[in-house]
Amino acid sequence: MTRSSQVDPHPAKPWLRTLCVILAAVAAVGAAPFITLTDFGLSAQMFAGDGNQTLRAAGYAFSIWGVIYLGLLAYAVWQALPGTGGSAILDAVGWPSVIAMGGCAAWLFAAALDAKLATVAIITVSAAAMIAGFINGADRRGTGARGGWVLWPLGLLAGWLTIASAINALTVLTAFGTITAQTRETWALGGVGLVAVVGAGLVWRIRHLAYGLPIAWGLTAVWVAERSVKPTVAMAALGAAVLMLAVSLAAGRRPVRSAAPGPSH
Numbered sequence: 001m002t003r004s005s006q007v008d009p010h011p012a013k014p015w016l017r018t019l020c021v022i023l024a025a026v027a028a029v030g031a032a033p034f035i036t037l038t039d040f041g042l043s044a045q046m047f048a049g050d051g052n053q054t055l056r057a058a059g060y061a062f063s064i065w066g067v068i069y070l071g072l073l074a075y076a077v078w079q080a081l082p083g084t085g086g087s088a089i090l091d092a093v094g095w096p097s098v099i100a101m102g103g104c105a106a107w108l109f110a111a112a113l114d115a116k117l118a119t120v121a122i123i124t125v126s127a128a129a130m131i132a133g134f135i136n137g138a139d140r141r142g143t144g145a146r147g148g149w150v151l152w153p154l155g156l157l158a159g160w161l162t163i164a165s166a167i168n169a170l171t172v173l174t175a176f177g178t179i180t181a182q183t184r185e186t187w188a189l190g191g192v193g194l195v196a197v198v199g200a201g202l203v204w205r206i207r208h209l210a211y212g213l214p215i216a217w218g219l220t221a222v223w224v225a226e227r228s229v230k231p232t233v234a235m236a237a238l239g240a241a242v243l244m245l246a247v248s249l250a251a252g253r254r255p256v257r258s259a260a261p262g263p264s265h
Contacts, residue, residue: 013086017094018079024101025076029069031105041112047119048111051175055167055188055233061221064160064214071153072101078149088140093154096133100126100157116172123168127161131202134158138206155210162199162211163218166191188233192222196240200247212248216241 035041045059075097079090103126110118134154141151170191173179179187195215203212219241227234 013079013084013090014094017098020098021094021101022076022080024098024105025072027105028072028101031108032065035108035112040109042114044108044111047114048171050114051116051171051173053181054170054174054179054184055191055222056225057163057167057218057221058224060224061218064156064217068153068156068160068214071156075149075153089137089150092136092140093133093150096129096136097154097157100130100133100154100161102126103129104157116175120165120169120172123161123165127158127165130154130158130161134208134211135202135206138208141208151208152210155206155208156214159199159203159211159214160218162202163195163215166195167218185230185233188226188230189236192219192233192236192240195219196243199244203244203248204251207251209248209252212244212251216244216248219244 032044036043044062078084079094084090103122107119107122107126110122134151137154138151170179170187173187174184196219199212199215203209203215219237222237223234223241225234226237
């Protein structure tokens, strides 16, 4: 075999993107402790309290951030290791993950400043970026460690941002008075339905369990929080959670399409 025909097992990675992924992951994980330790503005709970009368998730649901943060740190470290090398999957998810992780940190500071419209814009852009990147990454998925280190943490983040975007938007609309006491249940049902339709459609397209699980988790937490106050909304959320779980499991069993060839390095 000639030298020109040999394939480099560890093609070069863009150093700037690699560094930005690390910095964005550190920012995402470190923002909440920084705000707490410095007593900077409102906590996320205080921010959500102004407008959470339309749709709420039980407090335990947000413990998923611990799992997501650990996954993001593992992903950031893994993609920076010299032995990891460049790949089509990292090309697909790298910059979208920077936007999404940076957005997680930016959202906390916007919430602390009670910048309501900014929180909606930030979380929507973050969710859209991570979903788009995750779809492209899943189409180029590898086997073994690569799929685990990349798709699982970023899939969990994309899924959670999907349902969090809907709750955030409803919270802000309620705080502004756009959603009134008379229309809260209608808006809540619409939010649950939208999350279920978008989530189920995307997880069927993506064919990866990581995206659907956090949506099902969040919808179940909505059922827990709303079952004594808005039983119709609660039952709709529980039904949507079951749907998401069923579609996610079915989608995970679908055969993966052949990955598109990535750029040469």
